[in-house]
Amino acid sequence: MNTIMLEKMNTIKTLNVISEGGLNVFKNNYKLDDDHENPDAILLRSFNMHSMEFGNKLKAIARAGAGVNNIPVDKCTDEGIVVFNTPGANANAVKELVLTTLMASSRNLFDGVAWTKTLTGESDQVSKLVEAGKKQFVGKEIRGKTLGVIGLGAIGALVANDALDLGMEVIGFDPFISVDTAWNLSSHVQRAMTIEELFANSDFITVHVPFTDTTGGMFNQATFSLMKPGVHILNFSRGELVNEKDMGPALESGIVGKYITDFPNENVLKMDNVIPIPHLGASTKESEENCAMMAARQVKDFLETGNIKNSVNYPNASLPYTGKRRVAAFHKNVPNMVGQITTALSSFNLNIADMVNRSREGYAYTMVDIENDVNGDIIPSLEEKINQIEGIVTTRII
Ligand SMILES: NC(=O)c1ccc[n+]([C@@H]2O[C@H](COP(=O)([O-])OP(=O)(O)OC[C@H]3O[C@@H](n4cnc5c(N)ncnc54)[C@H](O)[C@@H]3O)[C@@H](O)[C@H]2O)c1
């Protein structure tokens, strides 16, 4: 195995608290500096980056988590900045909280606990009052009820499988399900061919999709009207999936029995039958550590070798790192880019040892390993020559 030595110090900035295990990944030629104006990479969780200015050295942003709607991904792509996330690293934590709140809400546990606390000061009357008052909180068992799971990715698939083990009927909807997830999903999960079918048949609905232009507001007056009266909706994905103007009346009329949300805001807090949770889905020591380590390792590998794994905007690409000089170029996905890069190399009399080219929608990534020992003095001119090619976004020579 090669020891990889970065030639210069790389600065890593964090925008949220990132677990120590993740930060410890950055040793030797790395500086952790949260006040730095122009870092090489940024690690974050839910910090909203949309109005943030980027420095000209920024090469990578890693979301220690799943959702990337807090990052201006398209802008990053245009500027050759790789955005990573950590698929599945917090899925178990979210699954456990979904199942906890599914059962707890069905048993009116949150209201029951809150009411019991109001009995403080009733001294020896507490047990009598408890027995008299508990009838207000009679709940429903989940066994035999139908859970609809929208989005069968890392979290949705775990929830679906475990809900079956708890004796629920499970119906799932995910038109874009990945082959990997499909393999992990129990064959007892019934497939809804349309989301309307899922809405019409579920006693509980849990949603596990990213917030995008197409999923935003998917819970609204029209979709509530298709649901079983009294349905419980669990939202551990993003608040924006629910049209809150429509949620208020749906809760008042009882169409929606309870709304359990990990994304409370002032509007939602004012509604009855809302169970607000302070974005705790991924908040376990294990999940925070998993996400931080995965995010940090992906960034470190990218800075040191150019290899990309788990990017949400550029293609994954990997070449075994031999310690030879490597050209890593982001460019438009148009004909003859590889030809022009290799021509630039041959104009410096450099031979190619290995290469990879991968594309993703309008952009592509090319890494070329150079066979010869490269004189460090020519690197700025080589970089400049490649950067002059039309369609190149950024080039690094590692
Ligand atoms: N509350 C939290 O702390 C927390 C933690 C992790 C993730 N999340 C949220 O949960 C979301 C899902 O996380 P994940 O790890 O399961 O992601 P994932 O990418 O593994 O799964 C998402 C799934 O949604 C599916 N999907 C996309 N659009 C859909 C649509 N219109 N209808 C049905 N299915 C659709 C995809 O095919 C995919 O299978 C994240 O994007 C994030 O917003 C929240």
Ligand SMILES: O=C(O)CC[C@@H](O)C(=O)O
């Ligand atoms: O970092 C967190 O606590 C939440 C993460 C979560 O919203 C995600 O999308 O992964």
